[in-house]
Amino acid sequence: MTATALASTLLTAPSAHAADSDISFSNVVINNGKPIVLGTGTQIEVPLTYTVRTKVKLDSWWISVYRGTLDGNEKVLANGWIQWSCRQSTAGGYTYYDCDESLQVDPDMLAGSKKLVNTDATTWKSVATAIKIGGGYDVDLLSYTTRLKRASVIESADASPEPVTKGKPITVKGTLKRANWNTHRYDLYGGQKVTLQFKAAGTTAFTNVRTITTTSTGALRTTVTAAKDGTWRWYYAGNSVTGAKATTGDYVDVR
Incomplete structure (x- = not known):
C-alpha cells in the first residue's frame, strides 16, 4: 500500500497529446x-476502481477527478490517493490491471492549494494519465462523471418527554444545517422538506410519519401522539447539490 501526493501539474492538457491506442482505461x-x-x-x-489495458510497459498511471478545462487552471478534487491493489492479467497481447484505490479528498484543501467553493457542488469530469517506461505518456479524457454535493447535518434532534404516558404528546425537534465551502462552516438551512420517521421496538425498519418544512432558521418541530415504545428520527433526502442525512434516532419509552 502506498500513498502518493497528487498535484494539478500531473494533468497534461489532452489537446497537446493524442490518446495512445495501445493504452486505454x-x-x-x-x-x-x-x-x-x-x-x-x-x-x-x-x-475508485478501474481497469487499465496496455500493450506497452507502464511506469505509473492514475485517474483524476477535475472541474474546468485542462489548461493548468483546472480544479483537481483529490490531494492524494492510496493504491490498494492492481491485479495483473494478460489476454490477446494486452496486459490488464484491475485497480482498487482511494482518492484522498480534503474539502478545505485540494491539489495545488485550491479550495472548494459552493458552486463546485455540481458534476465533475475524469481524465486518465499513463506514464510509459523509457519516456512518453498517454492522456485519455474519460466519459465517466461524478456528482459532488455539500453535506447536511441535523443537530439537536430530540424526542421528549422521556418516558411518556400513552396517549400523551411527544414533541420532536431538530435543526438542519448544510456545509458552506466558502466559509468552511455549517449554515442553517431553511425551506427544506424533512421527514419524521418511527421504528417500533422489536422491529428493524423505519416508517414515514409526516414531512414538514424547516423554518428560515432551519428549525424542525412537530408533535405526535405516544402509542408504543420506539425510536424517532429525522430524515432529509437532500437535493441536487446537498447530500441526504438521517439522525441516529431517539428512543422513547411509552408507559
Whole structure:
C-alpha cells in the first residue's frame, strides 16, 4: 500500500497529446457510483476502481477527478490517493490491471492549494494519465462523471418527554444545517422538506410519519401522539447539490 501526493501539474492538457491506442482505461467507478458528499474540515477517502489495458510497459498511471478545462487552471478534487491493489492479467497481447484505490479528498484543501467553493457542488469530469517506461505518456479524457454535493447535518434532534404516558404528546425537534465551502462552516438551512420517521421496538425498519418544512432558521418541530415504545428520527433526502442525512434516532419509552 502506498500513498502518493497528487498535484494539478500531473494533468497534461489532452489537446497537446493524442490518446495512445495501445493504452486505454475502462470500468471506471468512483464512490461506488454514488455522489461524493463533503462537509468541512475532515478529509475523506473515496473508493475508485478501474481497469487499465496496455500493450506497452507502464511506469505509473492514475485517474483524476477535475472541474474546468485542462489548461493548468483546472480544479483537481483529490490531494492524494492510496493504491490498494492492481491485479495483473494478460489476454490477446494486452496486459490488464484491475485497480482498487482511494482518492484522498480534503474539502478545505485540494491539489495545488485550491479550495472548494459552493458552486463546485455540481458534476465533475475524469481524465486518465499513463506514464510509459523509457519516456512518453498517454492522456485519455474519460466519459465517466461524478456528482459532488455539500453535506447536511441535523443537530439537536430530540424526542421528549422521556418516558411518556400513552396517549400523551411527544414533541420532536431538530435543526438542519448544510456545509458552506466558502466559509468552511455549517449554515442553517431553511425551506427544506424533512421527514419524521418511527421504528417500533422489536422491529428493524423505519416508517414515514409526516414531512414538514424547516423554518428560515432551519428549525424542525412537530408533535405526535405516544402509542408504543420506539425510536424517532429525522430524515432529509437532500437535493441536487446537498447530500441526504438521517439522525441516529431517539428512543422513547411509552408507559
